Amino acid sequence: MNISVVIPLLNEDESLKELYTWIARVMHANKYTYEVLFIDDGSTDRSWEIIQELAEKHSEVKGIRFLQNYGKSQALHAGFNKALGDVVITMDADLQDSPDEIPELFNMITEKKLDLVSGWKKKRYDSVIAKNIPSKLFNWAARRTSGLKLHDFNCGLKAYKNSVIKNVDVYGEMHRYIPVLAKNAGFHNIGEKVVIHQARKYGKTKFGYDRFINGFLDLITIWFLSKFxxxxxxxxxxxxxxxxxxxxxxxxxxxxxxxYKLAYDLPAILVTDNPWFYISLATMIIGTQFFLAGFLGEIVLRSKRDKERYKISETENF
Incomplete structure (x- = not known):
């Protein structure tokens, strides 16, 4: 199979049929064999019903439905586990990512032998305050900490070799830093492509300011994990x-x-009255705690087990 298209979504029932029709048109025009994996991250609208309808009519459409909302990273993790294509394309379900970019992304993976191609939404149609400014801060910080010279780490439109998505563990809010995770896993042939960004046609953005804070916390986590x-x-x-x-x-x-004071018969104060006593005591205790944290980290690292991070209520065409 040439391509797997992995699409995480939450309450996007208005756009799904139009998105699939667009993807199918591009795939047929380029004679690709393909599958489209819709991962419903706990939608409360008709998204799953529409995915079922598409799956009944088109065998290449597959669906995964979460029992509740677990987040985009968990949705991508589930899609990556099931994807069979030699090249895996991820995109958002809101029609802001253009399926017309797929052929060139596919060629960059297969002909230029890249491991990962990240989209760059050079011209954006999002709110400047709500998304543009936070995105610029994220991207600047990610470049500084990771060494990857990408302009848009968080672009949902990306292409991967199958071996990349099978060896990268996406969790928490780490979907925005998949290129960094890939680099840490040993995949260094990472490229970038300017992609078309379209204004949202249906619904409203799922972006919240809590994601802004969580994103920076996850960036610190990635820095720590990559170093230590x-x-x-x-x-x-x-x-x-x-x-x-x-x-x-x-x-x-x-x-x-x-x-010294005893030797020269000078007046001396009690040890407990000396501020250096408390500095010595505090730093020794803190030093011991750091040692314990290091030992505990080593123990956890050696005894960790895979945990179930999400629950799937039903699937289609698997």
Missing amino acids: GKRPMHLFGALGVLMFMIGLASAGYIGITKL
Whole structure:
């Protein structure tokens, strides 16, 4: 199979038939063999009923329905698990991503031998305050921390080699940083393509300011995992040593001062009245806690098990 199109969605019943018709037209024009995977992330409108109707008429349409809303990353994870195509295309269901981009994205993966191609919505039709400014901040921070020179990490329109999506674990709100996850997994042939961004035709955006905060927290998580994910003791152990050394130095200063005053019969204060005593005590305790955090991180890393992150209530054509 040439292409799998993975489409996560939440309450997009108005756009689904139009989107599928557009995708099918592009696929037939280019003589691709394909499948379209709709992942219904707990919609409360008629989205699942429409997916069922499409699946009954078209064998290439497949559907996954979540029991409730788990988030875009979990929807992509479920779609990636089921995708069979040599090239996997992801896009949003709101018609803001153009299926006409699929042939060139496909060629960039197959002919230029790229592992991943990320879309760049150079000209956007979103609200400047609600999405454009946050997106610019996200992209700037992601470039600085990851070293990837992409303009639009969060663009939903992307193309992947099948081996990429089978080896990248998308969780939390990490869908916006899949290129970084791919790079950390060892896929370095990552490209970018300017794509058409269209104004939303139906419904309203699902963007909220909580996603703005969560996105930055996830970026910090990615930075940590890329640097220390395999050996957390390297970070926490180093911090523990630093804090413990500060504590020992403070304790040594207290001891030397005490001995000096005793040797020269100078008036001395109680050790507990010396502020350096509390600095020494606090830094030693903090250093010990860092060590413990490092040990716990190593134990968790070695004993972790895959957890069920979402529940599927029903499927179509699988």
